[in-house]
Amino acid sequence: MNILELKNVSKKFGSKSVINNLNLTVPTGAIFGFVGENGAGKTTTMKMILGLEEKDSGEILVKGKSVVFGDNQTNHLTGYLPDVPEFYDYMSGQEYLKFCGEITGLTRSQLKQKVPEILSLVGLELDKRRIKGYSRGMKQRLGIAQALLNDPELLICDEPTSALDPSGRNEFLEMLSTLKGRTTILFSTHILTDVERICDYVGMLDRGKLVVSAPLDDLKQKYAKDQIEIEFSQAVKLETFSKKLEELREENILTAYSFDSSKKVFILKYTQNYDEIAPLIFNLFESCKIYPKAIKKIAPSLESIFLEVIQ
Amino acid sequence: MRNFYFFTRKELFEAWRTSRMMILIVIFLIFGLMNPLLAKLTPEIVKMTIGETLAKTIPEPTSVDSWTQFFKNLTQMGLIVLALMFSGSVSNEISKGTLVNLVTKGLRRWTVIVGKATSLILQWTVCLLLTFLVTWGYTVHYFPDQKSPYLFQAVFPLWLFGVLLLSLVIFSSTISRNNYEGLLLTGGVIVLLVLMNLFSKTKHYNPISLVTQNLNFLQKEGALQSYIPSMAISLILFILFILFSILLFNRKKI
Numbered sequence: 357m358n359i360l361e362l363k364n365v366s367k368k369f370g371s372k373s374v375i376n377n378l379n380l381t382v383p384t385g386a387i388f389g390f391v392g393e394n395g396a397g398k399t400t401t402m403k404m405i406l407g408l409e410e411k412d413s414g415e416i417l418v419k420g421k422s423v424v425f426g427d428n429q430t431n432h433l434t435g436y437l438p439d440v441p442e443f444y445d446y447m448s449g450q451e452y453l454k455f456c457g458e459i460t461g462l463t464r465s466q467l468k469q470k471v472p473e474i475l476s477l478v479g480l481e482l483d484k485r486r487i488k489g490y491s492r493g494m495k496q497r498l499g500i501a502q503a504l505l506n507d508p509e510l511l512i513c514d515e516p517t518s519a520l521d522p523s524g525r526n527e528f529l530e531m532l533s534t535l536k537g538r539t540t541i542l543f544s545t546h547i548l549t550d551v552e553r554i555c556d557y558v559g560m561l562d563r564g565k566l567v568v569s570a571p572l573d574d575l576k577q578k579y580a581k582d583q584i585e586i587e588f589s590q591a592v593k594l595e596t597f598s599k600k601l602e603e604l605r606e607e608n609i610l611t612a613y614s615f616d617s618s619k620k621v622f623i624l625k626y627t628q629n630y631d632e633i634a635p636l637i638f639n640l641f642e643s644c645k646i647y648p649k650a651i652k653k654i655a656p657s658l659e660s661i662f663l664e665v666i667q
Numbered sequence: 668m669r670n671f672y673f674f675t676r677k678e679l680f681e682a683w684r685t686s687r688m689m690i691l692i693v694i695f696l697i698f699g700l701m702n703p704l705l706a707k708l709t710p711e712i713v714k715m716t717i718g719e720t721l722a723k724t725i726p727e728p729t730s731v732d733s734w735t736q737f738f739k740n741l742t743q744m745g746l747i748v749l750a751l752m753f754s755g756s757v758s759n760e761i762s763k764g765t766l767v768n769l770v771t772k773g774l775r776r777w778t779v780i781v782g783k784a785t786s787l788i789l790q791w792t793v794c795l796l797l798t799f800l801v802t803w804g805y806t807v808h809y810f811p812d813q814k815s816p817y818l819f820q821a822v823f824p825l826w827l828f829g830v831l832l833l834s835l836v837i838f839s840s841t842i843s844r845n846n847y848e849g850l851l852l853t854g855g856v857i858v859l860l861v862l863m864n865l866f867s868k869t870k871h872y873n874p875i876s877l878v879t880q881n882l883n884f885l886q887k888e889g890a891l892q893s894y895i896p897s898m899a900i901s902l903i904l905f906i907l908f909i910l911f912s913i914l915l916f917n918r919k920k921i
Contacts, residue, residue, distance in 0.1 A: 406771050408767065408770070408771070408920065409920065410920075425918070426917040426918050427775060427776045428770075429773075431770065431771050431772065431774075432772070432773030434771060435771070435772070436767070436768070436771035436772075438764070442763050442764040442767065443768070444681065444765055446684040446685050447684070455673065456768065456769070458669075459670055459674075459772050459774050461669070499768075502768055502772075506772065
């Protein structure tokens with residue numbers, strides 16, 4: 357069962373095509389990381405899902421129901437955290453949450469329990485301080501609180517972590533991962549470590565097209581290539597070692613290698629198993645009579661996958 | 668329906684917290700106090716400026732003078748204050764983006780327009796009632812005559828026109844990107860009505876008559892009857908403005 361489906365969605369601003377035949381499905385219960393560079397169309401896509409932006413063609417379904425621009429009826433299923441959330445400055449945090457809760461149809465007794473609970477969850481105090489005096493980070497926290505208030509079936513967050521300090525970011529990610537199983541989360545970001553940490557699905561958007569959409573583990577298996585990083589101390593002479601590496605590359609045992617001369621670091625790329633390649637490298641050390649300061653196997657990162665995919 | 672109530676309550680709460688309600692009440696209270704006072708003091712002022720002998724030729728002030736002041740103040744300054752105060756009602760929320768959180772929670776868009784209209788009409792009603800009661804109390808006290816018998820018939824059209832004006836303010840505010848554009852559009856429509864009033868044939872149909880004929884309504888029995896068409900047209904225009912605002916707002920990027 358998919359909670360969200362986008363079929364052949366396109367969007368132009370004037371003559372500039374922003375989203376181009378986008379197909380995207382988010383399975384129910386997933387934490388879906390929506391990755392792309394600035395200006396790739398992430399915010400526009402999210403706004404179309406919420407009926408805040410008009411699509412030119414295609415279809416968007418939230419829980420099987422069609423999304424329309426304007427007075428959209430599927431919004432009671434969603435919670436949305438905009439990249440810069442705006443509030444009524446003259447209210448206090450709890451007044452605002454109470455109002456939001458009423459709008460989503462929570463009862464008075466539910467609100468009495470929920471508002472303090474969610475305020476402490478996001479780390480805001482239950483006081484009479486007006487939103488006018490909130491810092492940006494506090495507003496972001498309040499934004500999260502209002503998005504989570506009605507336990508939405510689909511939570512959409514637009515770059516939620518970019519305005520938070522490191523500890524706030526950490527807490528926010530922890531909080532999102534605790535929601536797993538309770539709600540489906542679609543969140544956009546360009547911080548790839550955030551995605552690696554909590555997402556189980558990843559979609560990568562590049563120039564209005566979804567270039568990749570798959571479970572994170574599949575993606576890693578498909579794209580990622582292990583690397584070996586070898587670091588030498590400054591005094592070592594590396595000419596013979598480089599020559600031997602070049603030979604390995606010519607024999608297609610290594611796919612590529614790079615050398616950072618200031619740090620004396622080699623990075624080797626290969627396709628075989630580590631068990632096959634490692635003995636060859638160790639033999640090289642023996643034969644050249646040089647020994648590294650450090651040798652490290654680097655697991656594939658989402659960053660390397662992303663860079664590879666958007667090329 | 669419940670959301671309509673919550674949103675209207677938020678609007679009223681906003682008017683209170685941001686002191687807008689307070690400012691309105693003070694302004695309209697001043698109007699209320701000023702009307703009978705000015706009528707009472709006019710002879711004194713005249714005496715001081717042009718001398719006692721000439722002043723004697725001017726008739727004694729009556730309740731009609733007090734109500735003349737009332738309608739002059741409210742139909743000009745009063746309505747302008749209303750339009751100024753509320754011109755950004757919808758456009759401000761759109762430009763600030765404060766509705767995004769609410770609409771993405773499933774708040775139906777019509778509740779925003781109807782909620783705003785309701786709260787504005789309520790505020791207008793309170794202000795008008797306040798000014799009316801103050802003027803009425805003082806007028807009865809200073810000028811206990813029978814010269815202005817049809818008070819309700821005179822004030823009701825003013826209220827109705829105010830309601831029409833507010834729907835126009837909301838409509839303009841929905842179309843425009845900021846309060847200045849909104850004000851311009853509202854002013855434009857009013858000027859149009861005033862210009863149409865130059866053709867005296869249209870006066871029984873023109874909503875502007877509801878704020879220009881009040882002294883007539885006040886003194887002559889049944890004078891209001893012949894202006895029922897302009898009241899009906901005001902009502903129809905009110906409904907149309909609200910309807911178009913909703914339709915427009917449904918297609919608006921917020």
